[in-house]
Amino acid sequence: MRQHGFGIHPPLFYDLSRLANAMLNSSLKQLSTLLAAKKISSVELTGEFLKRVKALNPDYNAFITIDEKISLAQAQTADAMIASGQAQPLTGIPIAQKDIFCTKGWLTTCGSKMLSNFVSPYDAGVIERFNAAGAVNIGKTNMDEFAMGSSNETSFYGPVKNPWDITAVPGGSSGGSACAVAARMAPAATGTDTGGSIRQPAALCGISGIKPTYGLVSRYGMIAFASSLDQGGPMAKSAEDLALMLNVMTGFDTRDSTSLQRASEDYMRDLAKPLQGLRIGLPKEYFVAGMSADVARAVEAAITEYRRLGAETVEVSLPNTKLSIPVYYVLAPAEASSNLSRFDGVRYGHRAPEYTNLNDMYQKSRAQGFGAEVKRRILIGTYVLSHGYYDAYYIQAQKLRRLIAQDFAAAFAQCDIIMGPTTPTTAFALGEKSGNPVQMYLSDTYTIATNLAGLPGMSIPAGFGDNNRPVGLHIIGNYFTEAQMLNVAHQYQQVTDWHIRMPDKLIT
């Protein structure tokens, strides 16, 4: 969907008599209770959210595709499940799906012209899990092209706007999902995170998001950017919602060789635990130059709140943090350059309308199908894998990647959890960094290291900076400690209300 000129304040054409503002802020559990109690049907709930999407999306551009017919048909199926007593926690609840997840019968573009004609013939592992849970797909969300970007400006479908300030970026690459949740166009959404693509937009849009430990969420059907870093995860208003989403999204998938075979967990189980004695590690490298003053203030206030909750803080060191961005921008493009080779115009996707021979077809199709940022990364990746450069770049980066992981291992010997800012600044203005890739890459300074180490990372709203734009608190856990991270976030959300705030103009 392309945006239309509705102006700064979006007009609201629909009747919110049933879906009151309170319901916009309802947790997944509350919605589930309403559905179970038959106070509202999934068809009604889905219909209300669809109305909101249709009203708001022209201004925010959070969705690439909506398909009312399919969504309502799924809602009907969900209502039947509820009626027959087969309801699960997410049955009947509309969920927005990032357009990186192959979804059978849906246009699945990955934000690219290359796949602007690709209707997936199959469902990603994650989509299958939501379908089995009876969730309703409310639409496919906008994203940076092939998940390459931190502002959602690289999307072939145009930039997404930040619900807190329509002149600001929502972050990326899962900017559409972050915007959809922040603007309450969907109660929750999926995202993927290769270097911060869940956490950075969650922070910039004032919502919660978690990138689980690498291997917990199936990558089957999740269009690959950098295979060793990509990980799917949920984006929602609260930690509790994330826990419910994770319960559905995680699990072993035989079709993904990097998927981990582990006993299933209930991520809700530890939410209520008190934080007495929790040791929070504060990396000294995170609290120096680079972070803007308003972000620093908000993060420090959040940490003070944690101390009040009984946690103690220890200084830890992640000396190789500064290497994260250079290492990432060798490894991720290297993998991407190979992963994106399949988009050659031969079997599906964009093919140049005119060409003279095979090479010409490849060159034109790819030149036309890919945007500038994707091309830049393919070029970088091809370069670092080339004969004569491989050892100096790729091998060297792999070694440093190990050092970065070792930093975390050493830090976790001293603390239970690590905290810091998710991003160095609040949301920046549209166009502000799109001309300067390195400035753009620096906005993932704090998030990238966790992907390199395969660790889980999370962002939760922690107040507002200057210009009233949200600040995200970054929580990094050790491997497989998602339940504890969610507990830490949930306890904070019991004593603060940042996570349920929404932009004034979106409240009617």
Next chain:
Amino acid sequence: MQWEIVIGLEVHTQLSTRSKIFSGAATAFGAAPNAQACAVDIALPGVLPVLNRGAVERAIRLGLAVGAKINSPSIFARKNYFYPDLPKGYQISQYELPVVAGGSVKIIQIDSNGNECEKTIRLTRAHLEEDAGKSLHEDFQGMTGIDLNRAGTPLLEIVSEPDMRSSAEAVAFAKTLHSLVRWIDICDGNMQEGSFRCDANVSVRPLGADKLGTRCEIKNLNSFRFLEKAIDYEARRQMEILEDGGTIRQETRLYDSDKNETRTMRSKEDAQDYRYFPDPDLLPLEISEDWIERVRAMLPQLPEAKRSSYMAAYGLSAYDAGALTATREMADYFENTVKLLPAQAKLCANWIMGEVSGHLHKEVLDIAQCPVSPAQLAGLLLRISDGIVSGKTAKDVFDAMWRGECDGNADIIIESKGLKQISDAGEIEQLIAGILAANPQQVADYRNGKERAFNSLVGQAMKATKGKANPAQVNEVLKKKLTE
């Protein structure tokens, strides 16, 4: 100048798994185009490879059979290049740390003096990889069709050291390897269907030189004959260039069997940079000792061991023992025959390599499809050994058995056709007496020193008995009578 040819081979063997190496699609040959290409094979967005354990197990089997090291961990790598029949834009192969490292294969040849010589050819490595699809240039005007049925078919690429010094050695090595991969049941060896194809690296150097010459790689030789001819042509081409004072360009060449020549496909300068790197979709492959031992326990006795045991137990030559261990079916046939006739192993071996193989070859049959069973053959050979039929008559009996006469029972055929050999001493004496009386001239010639007259008398005796007279006895009695 005296030249030495140096050859190394890369052999692509298609592994006999039912499904592909990284997907569940079938590998069967000959299906309608793209009928056996699933989402993974056509590289839809988002799909991922999952390694087929059966392919790994077959690679381990080869590694154990050639005495190689099994690497653990072993790494899968992406070989990046664009081609329409390569759906992902990269081939999943192995670069560093292949499953199989080192090992060797022994080849046996007969040299120009008729002596057997054994040579060890070292292997560099054997690695797993996926095959590409096929581009179909015919049938489509101005377009190319792509059939991805073959895409993802498991291959084991076996690479030798440059240890061969003639096309004959290269063929012997390829044949030994071909027989081995079938023996250990990892590849059907069907060369027409491309299940076993060779690339040959050929260089020449002055005899006695230490340094290897610049090599050319000849791609896709899918028969032993083409392998031999391509190497011979290529070696001659290189020698001619060098003798004319030229230099060899390192390049990849194609063999044209119609013209019997090789020609440039691409030079080293055009060689692509494949940008190998470890495939992040596949974790390092760990192969436990336990797994290796389980595979070892399931291996059949290997042809080399069997060959030695035949040589020791039956006094066969290495070459004969090698021929009988060319396939497991051949060895089974031999063993099932000799089991019934333990004292006549050499006779069994000769007959199987001679008459039996000759008939099979003529009718393009496999030993497993042989119409004469080992028991039936043993029945015939028994009659040779006890003198009931001569070796020559036995061939006629064998022909009848082959045609299925008398249910292949040698005794009934001999009886019904009256082919029993005359071995009765009195009867033969009487026969010879008659022959001598009827041919005084030949008798006189012989006694005057014309040796050829003797053969004529033997011939008369055989003719008179329709070949049934025991030739040894005829010889003996004739000699005795003529010298009396």
